[in-house]
Amino acid sequence: MALQDEETQPAPTAYDVIVVGAGLGGLYALKKFSDLGLSVLALERAEGVGGVWFHNRYPGARVDVESLDYCYYFSPELYREWRWSERYAGQPELLAYLNHVADRFDLRGKILFRTALTRAQWLPEAASYDVTTSTGLALRCRFLVMATGNLSAARKPDFPGLDSFRGEWVQASHWPDRQVELAGRRIAVIGTGSTGVQAIPVLAEQARHLTVFQRSPNFSVPARNGPIDAAKFQDATADVPARRKALLQTRAAISSNLGPSLAFAAYTPEERQARLEAQWALGGQGMNRVFADQGIEQTANDAVADFVRAKIRETVKDPATAERLCPYDHPIGSRRLCVDTDYYQTYNRENVTLVDIGADPIERITATGIQTASTHHEIDLIVFAIGFHAFRGALDQVDIRNEHGETPTTYWHRGPRTLLGLMTSGFPNLFLLTGPGSPSVLANMVMMNEEHVNFTAGLIAHMTANGFATVQPDPAAEAAWGETVAQAAAKLLRLGVKNYMVHVNADDGSRIFMPYVGGLDRYTEICRDVAENGFQGFAFGQAGSDAA
Numbered sequence: 385m386a387l388q389d390e391e392t393q394p395a396p397t398a399y400d401v402i403v404v405g406a407g408l409g410g411l412y413a414l415k416k417f418s419d420l421g422l423s424v425l426a427l428e429r430a431e432g433v434g435g436v437w438f439h440n441r442y443p444g445a446r447v448d449v450e451s452l453d454y455c456y457y458f459s460p461e462l463y464r465e466w467r468w469s470e471r472y473a474g475q476p477e478l479l480a481y482l483n484h485v486a487d488r489f490d491l492r493g494k495i496l497f498r499t500a501l502t503r504a505q506w507l508p509e510a511a512s513y514d515v516t517t518s519t520g521l522a523l524r525c526r527f528l529v530m531a532t533g534n535l536s537a538a539r540k541p542d543f544p545g546l547d548s549f550r551g552e553w554v555q556a557s558h559w560p561d562r563q564v565e566l567a568g569r570r571i572a573v574i575g576t577g578s579t580g581v582q583a584i585p586v587l588a589e590q591a592r593h594l595t596v597f598q599r600s601p602n603f604s605v606p607a608r609n610g611p612i613d614a615a616k617f618q619d620a621t622a623d624v625p626a627r628r629k630a631l632l633q634t635r636a637a638i639s640s641n642l643g644p645s646l647a648f649a650a651y652t653p654e655e656r657q658a659r660l661e662a663q664w665a666l667g668g669q670g671m672n673r674v675f676a677d678q679g680i681e682q683t684a685n686d687a688v689a690d691f692v693r694a695k696i697r698e699t700v701k702d703p704a705t706a707e708r709l710c711p712y713d714h715p716i717g718s719r720r721l722c723v724d725t726d727y728y729q730t731y732n733r734e735n736v737t738l739v740d741i742g743a744d745p746i747e748r749i750t751a752t753g754i755q756t757a758s759t760h761h762e763i764d765l766i767v768f769a770i771g772f773h774a775f776r777g778a779l780d781q782v783d784i785r786n787e788h789g790e791t792p793t794t795y796w797h798r799g800p801r802t803l804l805g806l807m808t809s810g811f812p813n814l815f816l817l818t819g820p821g822s823p824s825v826l827a828n829m830v831m832m833n834e835e836h837v838n839f840t841a842g843l844i845a846h847m848t849a850n851g852f853a854t855v856q857p858d859p860a861a862e863a864a865w866g867e868t869v870a871q872a873a874a875k876l877l878r879l880g881v882k883n884y885m886v887h888v889n890a891d892d893g894s895r896i897f898m899p900y901v902g903g904l905d906r907y908t909e910i911c912r913d914v915a916e917n918g919f920q921g922f923a924f925g926q927a928g929s930d931a932a
């Protein structure tokens with residue numbers, strides 16, 4: 385029986401683990417911790433499972449890592465039985481997959497939907513958190529696992545005059561679960577990050593007119609999407625554990641690349657061009673790895689960026705529009721590389737206009753459209769694709785307090801501080817899946833979540849075996865990990881670029897690159913070593929003790 389059926393079965397108040405979020409991380413956490421024999425409850429703000437793939441229903445939404453990579457590996461049977469229809473699955477298929485997972489492993493009954501975590505207070509004597517929800521429930525748990533996602537707290541549109549708009553407006557990241565009329569309408573898209581780049585070609589096909597408001601262009605590469613052929617599927621499913629192991633020995637567990645690359649200088653000019661063309665033809669995120677040093681060497685990066693800019697000019701017929709679409713303000717890959725289907729081609733359509741709001745800023749939304757400094761655009765539907773409060777947005781929105789009344793937000797006021805991106809000092813038994821300090825969004829996020837859940841499960845099993853009640857990072861180990869993360873990022877071109885992965889301290893301009901950029905392969909090795917050494921760097925204690 386589902387726990388949400390409160391009248392017939394009131395939810396118990398105490399659990400071993402409360403998992404917050406029922407996206408792909410939360411679902412796997414529910415399964416794994418239940419398998420350990422722990423009592424587990426998940427809280428999910430939305431009315432269904434799926435996380436990002438529940439909320440982001442905008443037309444064109446799809447994964448930008450290949451479907452055969454971007455799925456769970458914990459169950460080889462699950463891996464073999466789910467047949468992805470496309471190389472890059474679309475949102476409906478991803479959501480269907482995650483619903484299938486919830487049903488197949490009987491997880492739904494352990495989730496309270498339409499229920500957000502609002503407050504959690506650490507109680508040292510009980511070595512537990514008292515948890516309050518948006519629905520007024522009072523719960524308690526020994527372990528609080530935040531599976532709340534790095535890209536789940538959407539930026540709200542904040543344009544003057546929006547209230548006066550008589551048309552319709554939607555947020556791509558919370559696209560309504562109903563028919564949004566597109567055909568025959570004058571549609572505006574504000575934002576040209578990954579979301580805008582995916583939505584624009586699909587919206588353009590149906591709109592009477594589509595006006596794209598671009599603040600600054602991003603690099604995009606073709607997905608080369610299409611059906612997954614039987615041979616590829618056979619190959620992927622032949623030995624699932626071996627495939628998983630092989631992916632974890634790569635930097636990001638993303639297979640759409642040409643394989644290992646050397647530094648730019650190691651190739652002749654002809655070889656460089658051939659590699660660029662081959663990766664362009666293959667499509668996907670591998671354009672970030674044509675040369676091993678393109679993330680740190682400007683010359684190598686320029687070669688890739690120049691190549692993509694040349695492709696934009698080749699594709700877009702109007703030279704002025706092509707030029708406006710060419711990014712010059714950041715190295716390629718220093719913001720998330722967009723992966724598209726016919727993005728640049730869309731600007732050859734007669735019903736599409738590109739407005740450069742860097743040069744011609746939006747002044748306000750009016751009753752009938754959008755007023756820029758120079759022009760009034762008549763609009764029926766505005767689509768906001770303006771991104772997220774990345775990494776810590778979801779955490780900042782809840783009130784988690786340690787025994788001294790501190791919140792992670794206050795502790796992180798100069799940027800996130802974690803051990804392995806999973807725990808933060810001073811907050812016992814609080815786990816942050818795929819948090820800052822782990823490879824997180826630089827890697828395939830399904831595998832990243834699996835790794836963090838498995839590590840956490842190992843940690844809890846270690847505590848049970850040794851009679852510990854509390855765990856948190858040793859402050860020295862946390863500081864050392866922070867140093868490791870900073871060193872890994874020190875030479876990155878990306879560190880100097882404004883993007884959602886960099887925390888900037890306003891007072892002194894110091895910059896913290898939030899994900900660990902040393903690679904998922906290296907990260908997995910480090911986690912294995914830590915676990916094998918009795919979870920070195922983590923401090924364990926008893927209820928009421930100061931040890932943790």
Ligand SMILES: Cc1cc2nc3c(=O)[nH]c(=O)nc-3n(C[C@H](O)[C@H](O)[C@H](O)COP(=O)(O)OP(=O)(O)OC[C@H]3O[C@@H](n4cnc5c(N)ncnc54)[C@H](O)[C@@H]3O)c2cc1C
Binds near residue numbers: 409440
């Ligand atoms: C449009 C889009 C496309 C993406 N494409 C890719 C991709 O191709 N490859 C890739 O690796 N990554 C991609 N990502 C990154 C994505 O974040 C991860 O792939 C993955 O979905 C993360 O899963 P998660 O379970 O960690 O978090 P999420 O999927 O974000 O799930 C978090 C859940 O927590 C819930 N929640 C948040 N706060 C609370 C609260 N206080 N109480 C209760 N519930 C709460 C949310 O409602 C949500 O359901 C994409 C992200 C977006 C937005």
